[in-house]
Amino acid sequence: MFLEIMGSPFIVNALIGIIIASFVSAAIGHILTSRGITFLSAEVAHAALGGAAFGVLLQTLGIIWFEPLYGAFLFGVVSALITAYAGLRGSREQMEAAIGVSLAMSMALAVVFLGYIRSEDMPKVWGYLVGDILLLTVDDLLFLGSLAILVGFFYILFRRELLYIAFDIESAEALGIKVKFYHYLSILLAAIGVIVTTKALGAILVYAFIIAPAAAANEIAKKTSQIPLITLAIALFSGMIGLTLTFTVNIPASGTIGILASIAYLMAITYSRLRRK
Amino acid sequence: MEKYAVKIEDLTITYDDVVAIENVNLEMLDGEFLAIMGPNGAGKTTLLKAILGLIKPVRGKVEVYGYNPFHEGDKVRHLIGYVPQKVMLSKAVRLTVGEVVLMGALARKYPPRIPSEKDVNSALEALKIVGLEEFWNRDFLELSGGQQRRVLIARALVSKPKLLLLDEPLTGVDVRSQAEISAFLNELNRKHKVSILMVTHDLNPVVEYVDRVALLFRKIYAIGTPEEVLKEDILSKVYGSRVRVFAYGGVCFAIIGDVHR
Numbered sequence: 001m002f003l004e005i006m007g008s009p010f011i012v013n014a015l016i017g018i019i020i021a022s023f024v025s026a027a028i029g030h031i032l033t034s035r036g037i038t039f040l041s042a043e044v045a046h047a048a049l050g051g052a053a054f055g056v057l058l059q060t061l062g063i064i065w066f067e068p069l070y071g072a073f074l075f076g077v078v079s080a081l082i083t084a085y086a087g088l089r090g091s092r093e094q095m096e097a098a099i100g101v102s103l104a105m106s107m108a109l110a111v112v113f114l115g116y117i118r119s120e121d122m123p124k125v126w127g128y129l130v131g132d133i134l135l136l137t138v139d140d141l142l143f144l145g146s147l148a149i150l151v152g153f154f155y156i157l158f159r160r161e162l163l164y165i166a167f168d169i170e171s172a173e174a175l176g177i178k179v180k181f182y183h184y185l186s187i188l189l190a191a192i193g194v195i196v197t198t199k200a201l202g203a204i205l206v207y208a209f210i211i212a213p214a215a216a217a218n219e220i221a222k223k224t225s226q227i228p229l230i231t232l233a234i235a236l237f238s239g240m241i242g243l244t245l246t247f248t249v250n251i252p253a254s255g256t257i258g259i260l261a262s263i264a265y266l267m268a269i270t271y272s273r274l275r276r277k
Numbered sequence: 278m279e280k281y282a283v284k285i286e287d288l289t290i291t292y293d294d295v296v297a298i299e300n301v302n303l304e305m306l307d308g309e310f311l312a313i314m315g316p317n318g319a320g321k322t323t324l325l326k327a328i329l330g331l332i333k334p335v336r337g338k339v340e341v342y343g344y345n346p347f348h349e350g351d352k353v354r355h356l357i358g359y360v361p362q363k364v365m366l367s368k369a370v371r372l373t374v375g376e377v378v379l380m381g382a383l384a385r386k387y388p389p390r391i392p393s394e395k396d397v398n399s400a401l402e403a404l405k406i407v408g409l410e411e412f413w414n415r416d417f418l419e420l421s422g423g424q425q426r427r428v429l430i431a432r433a434l435v436s437k438p439k440l441l442l443l444d445e446p447l448t449g450v451d452v453r454s455q456a457e458i459s460a461f462l463n464e465l466n467r468k469h470k471v472s473i474l475m476v477t478h479d480l481n482p483v484v485e486y487v488d489r490v491a492l493l494f495r496k497i498y499a500i501g502t503p504e505e506v507l508k509e510d511i512l513s514k515v516y517g518s519r520v521r522v523f524a525y526g527g528v529c530f531a532i533i534g535d536v537h538r
């Protein structure tokens with residue numbers, strides 16, 4: 001029975017989805033925690049939700065080619081870029097406020113669009129809220145996988161610059177690092193990663209899956225260079241166990257995954273407190 | 278060989294409506310140790326940023342070894358080592374001392390900026406100059422203020438700059454480290470022939486080492502040797518009446534009661 005379930009195509013797709021989202025989490029969780037703008041993930045996720053609702057709406061209006069995922073991508077990226085612009089010259093506090101306003105705006109837009117969507121189309125949007133990891137198609141995986149590879153590539157290529165601007169943006173600039181470019185790049189990468197994760201796990205759980213593993217890794221790691229790998233391990237672990245639990249106790253996958261990732265964070269802070277004593 | 282490390286003509290810089298510096302003229306010789314002194318908000322940091330090419334002047338001209346820092350930024354930054362005033366260190370980014378010093382070398386490379394053996398060696402050498410070579414693997418955030426400052430000086434030295442710009446390197450540092458850093462800057466200047474432009478609101482720790490001092494408060498009020506500038510009638514133009522100057526062992530010291538004008 002168990003093997004039968006594990007061998008079925010939607011489980012295989014779900015597993016691949018978890019692996020993709022875990023790699024994304026490892027890359028962008030580190031970016032967002034080191035810049036202290038973790039709530040950007042929630043903002044972009046909710047913008048993506050609004051965008052997906054917009055896409056569904058367009059489809060009901062006859063614009064069939066416009067997939068909800070395109071809407072999610074468009075809204076997520078635009079909202080992130082607006083935040084990046086607001087935070088460019090300003091302080092972290094200004095950026096935080098911009099994130100809050102964008103989050104509120106995205107949710108408002110989502111509510112407006114949802115109001116126009118026919119009830120039979122609701123499940124399409126619902127997936128972006130709570131995740132539809134078990135409904136991922138091969139096309140979805142190809143799209144999400146390519147985006148994840150893109151994010152991973154740029155993260156590996158530019159991880160020092162991203163760290164330098166997070167560490168101290170003024171001296172990075174004085175050292176000749178093009179801080180404006182890397183500021184936008186880091187937020188764009190984070191946005192794309194969040195959109196990927198939103199499609200897989202849903203807007204509500206993006207924060208848990210992207211930030212909790214990275215925050216836990218921050219506590220455990222002895223060196224900065226270890227953080228991405230530890231994050232990856234925690235994300236994969238929560239994702240795999242969460243998925244398995246889903247079939248044994250029959251609760252939604254994104255719920256168990258979110259709980260496990262949060263528990264991992266609690267364990268990490270406890271561990272680091274005890275170690276420091 | 279350029280005679281001047283820095284040459285500034287009629288420089289004016291504003292932020293929106295606030296005039297930060299106005300009609301500043303300054304010639305700093307190659308090899309010189311020059312201090313810029315002035316109260317908070319005098320425009321000292323702004324002046325350094327203009328020299329680095331990070332701010333566009335409203336009027337006037339800046340040259341660093343003959344290059345325009347705003348238009349030839351890459352060339353200029355290769356000649357300059359910069360130690361910023363406040364490092365807005367994010368607690369979320371934990372770097373080792375080695376990683377911080379290596380920034381100075383890796384910033385000159387292309388992504389992914391993998392450190393070569395040569396980079397590591399020059400970073401180690403720079404750490405040795407500031408006397409912290411054993412701290413390579415330590416967590417930067419766990420060092421004392423004085424040690425952090427020295428690490429940042431090491432980062433500025435990695436690229437073997439001809440000109441070192443320091444923005445209040447002695448502020449927030451205990452008295453003993455102040456004396457150590459000052460003596461060390463003097464050695465860097467005399468022995469290694471690095472030109473030093475140091476911004477400070479307190480000249481006393483370096484007064485016996487600097488060649489000249491400029492008094493800045495939006496404009497340059499005076500420039501000359503410490504004996505020439507450290508006079509009560511000159512300083513009071515900027516600092517108000519609560520300034521006293523003492524001579525001790527042939528060196529002048531200024532005691533400033535109220536730094537806010």
Ligand SMILES: Nc1ncnc2c1ncn2[C@@H]1O[C@H](COP(=O)(O)OP(=O)(O)O)[C@@H](O)[C@H]1O
Pocket residue numbers: 292293295296297315316317318319320321322323324
């Ligand atoms: N980024 C900025 N935006 C607006 N005003 C600024 C900015 N930076 C500095 N100023 C103003 O310019 C003046 C000079 O500042 P600064 O160069 O930092 O002085 P100092 O380094 O001597 O304390 C001050 O009045 C300050 O408030």
Ligand SMILES: [Mg+2]
Pocket residue numbers: 321322323362444
């Ligand atoms: Mg200053």
